[in-house]
Amino acid sequence: MDKTKIVDLIPTTDKCTYTSCYCEENVWKLCEHVKERNPDKLSYCYCVFISNDNKQIPLWYQKSSSALDGVVVWDYHVIFIYNEDDISLVFDLDTKLPFPCDFTEYAAKGIRPNITVKKQYHRKFRVIPGLEFLSTFASDRSHMMDANKHWLSEPPSYPCLQTSDSTNNIHNFISMDPAVGVGVVLNFEGLVEKFSVKPKN
Structure with missing residues (x-):
């Protein structure tokens, strides 16, 4: 796929x-957009949940950060990846990096190898095909409420995303237990192996 046509996607x-x-x-809505406008391209789309057992994952170049390097420690983060032939692009609406950003650049600058951070901050990645994410993800947004049922951050204006099987399973997606939920759980090296553009022979 020609990078110049990515704006059409x-x-x-x-x-x-x-x-x-x-x-x-936000990523669910990106997957939905592709399904509605370019359904033949949905098979190249992936949702990636980033977290770990401690629910402490550093990411860099984040817009919400006041640090010079844009570092933030989230409990989890979610990005959209488009991977087809010689193109691998990350779409992250929360990053200061380009939108879209070449996967290699995003991995090196925005995520950075686990060896560069303390073990407690090592990231894992739950990779889910776009169509599967659309058909299985559900959230009643209760994880964004405090003990008094007040919003920690104002929710989207559209209805909660739910399925015929579940009203709330977001914790299965955030979990990095391979035995839980859908998709496949990878370490940083596995993520790079899956999404790096392979040189042509």
């Missing part, structure tokens, strides 16, 4: 459906 940032602190739903 995913809208520009100002036209994307975006709600701060609801990265999983």
Whole structure:
């Protein structure tokens, strides 16, 4: 796929459906957009949940950070990856890096290898095909409420994303237990192996 045509696949940032602190739903909406506009391309789309057992994962170049390097420690984050032939692009509406960003650049600058951070911050990645994410993900947004049922961050204006089987299973997606949920759980090296563009012979 020609990179110049990627704008036909995913809208520009100002036209994307975006709600701060609801990265999983922002990615769901990107998958939905592809399914509705370019369904033949959905098989090249992936949702990637980033977290670990401690629910402490550092990412760099994040817009919400006041640090010079843009570092933030989240409990989890979610990105959209488009991977087809010689193109591998990350779409992250919360990053200061380009939108889209070449996977190699995003991995090196935005994620960075686990060997560069303390073991407690090592990231894992739950990789889910776009179609499977659309058909299985459900959230009642209760994880964004405090003990008094007040919003920690205002939710999207559209209805909760739910399926015929579940009203809330987001914790299975955030979990990095391979025995739980859908998709496949990878370490940093596995993520790079899966999404790096392979040189042509």
